[in-house]
Amino acid sequence: MSAPELLSYRLWVNGHAREVEGGRLEESLLYVLRERLGLTGTKNACEEGECGSCSVLVDGRLECSCTILAASAVGRDIVTLEGLSPGGGATALQLAFVEAGAVQCGFCTPGLVVAVTDLLARVPEPTDDEIREAISGNLCRCTGYGRIVEAVRRAARAQAAGMRTAP
16 A cells, blocks of 8 residues: 655635645645644534534635545635734634633634624624524533623624624
């Protein structure tokens, strides 16, 4: 059996071209983001697209990065948690999570922030049902979701008041 072929390709991540050297065809986008590009805000949990911890935006759509082969993402616009705040400061959405107590262990928070960023880009003033639907693909074992819903309400109010919540 021969050794797997190593690939070199370029991904467009958070507004920048990023070179991937020595990649393999079977590597997920999640693996490449974390292990090859050092973008550890995207969390690795279920590796089956069930928990939402690895949520990213691909061409403006919310996706679980564990279900996408990295090499198939060439030419697509990928935004991770790190890309939501290019200047490095907290966004109004991230501050709302802290203020509402929606951050406990914090493991699910990056995926939730990406999912809510997607929601608020599409629905600036979501109802509680729309919020619950938008975060339904993200598992959280600590907060009970009430505080997360409150954080989204706060973020929507901040967005309506002109505070930045997305790139």
